[in-house]
Amino acid sequence: MSYMRILLYNPDNGVTRNFMPHLWMFLLQALTPPEHEVLLIDGNAQPMDESQMAQYVRDQEIGLVGIGAMTRMIAKAYSMADAIRTTGVPVVMGGPHVTELPDEALGRDGGTRHADAVALGEADETWPLIVNDAVRGELKDIYTPIDATGKERKPSLKDYPAIPWQSIDLDQFNLVPKAATAMLQKVGEGWGTFHIIPVESGRGCPYGCEFCTVTGFFGDSIRFRTNESVVSELLRLKKRARSEKGQIAVFFIDDNFAINIKRTKSLLRDIIAAGAQLHWVAQISANLLRDEELVDLIAASGGKWVFIGMESIDPANLKDVNKGFNKPSEYAAVLERLAKRNVYAITSFIFGMDNDAPGVAERTLQQVRTWPPGLPIFGLLTPLPATPLYKRLETTGRLTRPKHWQEFIPFTMAHTPLKMTIEEAHAEVKYGWSHAYSPEALAQAVEALDDQPLGHRINIFLARLCFRGIYFPMMGRLAWLKVIAQNRQTLFTLAKEAVFGRRAPLMTFKRERPSEDSVIPEVPGEVSA
Numbered sequence: 139m140s141y142m143r144i145l146l147y148n149p150d151n152g153v154t155r156n157f158m159p160h161l162w163m164f165l166l167q168a169l170t171p172p173e174h175e176v177l178l179i180d181g182n183a184q185p186m187d188e189s190q191m192a193q194y195v196r197d198q199e200i201g202l203v204g205i206g207a208m209t210r211m212i213a214k215a216y217s218m219a220d221a222i223r224t225t226g227v228p229v230v231m232g233g234p235h236v237t238e239l240p241d242e243a244l245g246r247d248g249g250t251r252h253a254d255a256v257a258l259g260e261a262d263e264t265w266p267l268i269v270n271d272a273v274r275g276e277l278k279d280i281y282t283p284i285d286a287t288g289k290e291r292k293p294s295l296k297d298y299p300a301i302p303w304q305s306i307d308l309d310q311f312n313l314v315p316k317a318a319t320a321m322l323q324k325v326g327e328g329w330g331t332f333h334i335i336p337v338e339s340g341r342g343c344p345y346g347c348e349f350c351t352v353t354g355f356f357g358d359s360i361r362f363r364t365n366e367s368v369v370s371e372l373l374r375l376k377k378r379a380r381s382e383k384g385q386i387a388v389f390f391i392d393d394n395f396a397i398n399i400k401r402t403k404s405l406l407r408d409i410i411a412a413g414a415q416l417h418w419v420a421q422i423s424a425n426l427l428r429d430e431e432l433v434d435l436i437a438a439s440g441g442k443w444v445f446i447g448m449e450s451i452d453p454a455n456l457k458d459v460n461k462g463f464n465k466p467s468e469y470a471a472v473l474e475r476l477a478k479r480n481v482y483a484i485t486s487f488i489f490g491m492d493n494d495a496p497g498v499a500e501r502t503l504q505q506v507r508t509w510p511p512g513l514p515i516f517g518l519l520t521p522l523p524a525t526p527l528y529k530r531l532e533t534t535g536r537l538t539r540p541k542h543w544q545e546f547i548p549f550t551m552a553h554t555p556l557k558m559t560i561e562e563a564h565a566e567v568k569y570g571w572s573h574a575y576s577p578e579a580l581a582q583a584v585e586a587l588d589d590q591p592l593g594h595r596i597n598i599f600l601a602r603l604c605f606r607g608i609y610f611p612m613m614g615r616l617a618w619l620k621v622i623a624q625n626r627q628t629l630f631t632l633a634k635e636a637v638f639g640r641r642a643p644l645m646t647f648k649r650e651r652p653s654e655d656s657v658i659p660e661v662p663g664e665v666s667a
């Protein structure tokens with residue numbers, strides 16, 4: 139058994155700083171044979187260029203580097219891999235992009251070879267084999283998770299490793315500035331550190347939306363960890379937060395946290411029974427949020443934000459992308475149901491769909507303004523490799539940048555929509571962000587929670603300020619100061635109330651209530667594929 143020092147690296151996404159680390163790094167670290175040491179670098183938290191990376195690999199005497207990346211970071215991943223390979227250290231790549239296009243990473247498509255080996259699909263079981271082969275200097279080109287008969291094998295998640303959150307160095311992911319730590323440790327239960335930690339309770343989604351890689355990658359076989367394993371992970375996180383006088387919020391990264399409502403309810407009940415509640419956010423599709431009991435349990439178990447892939451308010455668009463199970467007519471009722479329990483939504487919209495025409499952003503915002511305040515986010519329809527969308531656009535000759543990932547440009551389309559130009563689609567996204575996150579819109583969101591405790595209004599205000607940064611870069615101190623200055627009136631009103639305990643109305647805005655026909659009937663129960 140020989141010792142090796144392994145580096146796991148996630149390139150920066152080029153848009154936002156990392157508000158949350160990537161789970162794959164911690165998972166593979168926990169699955170690495172124990173005789174090896176594993177170092178983690180997330181480029182979003184610790185930016186590095188190619189020469190710094192090569193130097194780091196030499197200085198730290200790294201023996202193997204694992205790189206994971208989504209499509210949008212793959213160009214950076216390749217150039218970092220190239221720099222590492224010049225030092226003679228082998229690079230293994232994994233994740234959704236190289237799973238779909240292994241030949242690209244291995245240089246078998248006529249391009250440069252970037253990786254010594256590629257791990258296809260879920261690597262929970264192949265990673266220890268990769269490490270052992272690397273120690274022997276016998277890396278294979280491709281690692282595929284297959285069983286003895288050669289059939290693809292998906293990890294069951296029943297023996298999920300215990301990620302040692304209590305001892306992992308999370309310094310690079312602390313969202314509280316170092317200078318404020320000592321002071322904030324004394325506030326309330328302690329705010330000296332704030333971490334958003336990714337936790338998965340299950341994998342897989344059967345819905346097969348046209349633009350999504352998940353059904354192809356994780357398969358339509360849904361697998362869950364045991365409730366016990368998830369609860370004990372939350373308890374470990376809770377203990378850590380207490381011991382460092384800080385806060386931890388959890389992001390359940392399951393693609394559809396309530397895909398099996400019965401199981402989700404049972405997990406949430408167990409979390410409550412064990413006192414393992416932490417504030418959490420999860421992705422749940424709107425159709426699964428019809429169940430009042432589920433929403434009660436979400437609130438009681440610490441759920442604060444639900445990410446809903448609404449995509450469009452136009453049923454024709456939803457049908458086009460195989461997401462007809464989303465019913466725009468029920469969006470308002472779903473959001474009201476959450477808001478009644480003080481749970482709010484991150485509502486995600488995609489512009490540039492085939493039935494979108496100029497003005498789509500304003501039409502969408504008109505609806506959004508009638509809903510409880512939340513965090514709308516806007517993106518463009520993107521043909522990710524190996525998705526049904528990619529194939530459809532390729533066969534109909536509509537891709538304008540077929541290999542868009544080789545030159546990633548944020549918020550830029552790679553195909554022409556049918557009812558507007560690419561430039562018009564870009565303008566719609568800009569309109570969406572700038573109007574949803576203007577100082578007036580932020581003030582209105584706070585004011586819409588007029589009947590709620592101050593904490594809830596501060597929460598929505600801070601969340602909106604941070605989400606603004608997804609589109610409008612707020613990296614530097616100066617950029618933050620500018621945003622704060624623009625929102626000074628809302629800030630002042632909130633601060634005044636915090637100090638004097640009395641509230642002056644910010645604006646006269648009141649959210650319009652949904653019309654009768656947007657209220658859906660209560661349909662309890664399971665929704666299957």
Ligand code: B12
Nearest residue numbers: 151159161162204205206208209232233257260261262351
């Ligand atoms: C959480 C999440 C996010 C988080 C951020 C990521 C984070 N910090 O964790 C948020 C919500 C911010 C986000 C945003 C986006 N996301 Co996202 N996200 C996810 C999600 C739901 C979970 C990721 C996860 O942790 N999975 C669990 C881990 C265990 O799986 P994994 O990462 O795939 O790792 C396994 C294998 O891939 C492999 N592996 C991975 N890396 C490596 C490396 C090595 C060396 C090896 C050996 C193996 C290996 O082993 C792991 C264990 O089996 C996935 C969907 C999914 N279920 O994975 C989408 C997903 C990754 N996101 C996706 C997309 C498109 C986006 C956005 C671009 C969406 C948008 N239009 O804005 C943005 C961009 C984010 C950014 N700024 O860069 C796509 C990526 C597809 C692709 N081909 O790139 C996915 C797959 C979902 C989809 N719709 O198809 N996302």
Ligand code: SF4
Nearest residue numbers: 343345346347350393
């Ligand atoms: S519901 Fe979400 S995770 Fe499932 S296929 Fe559709 S977009 Fe992907």
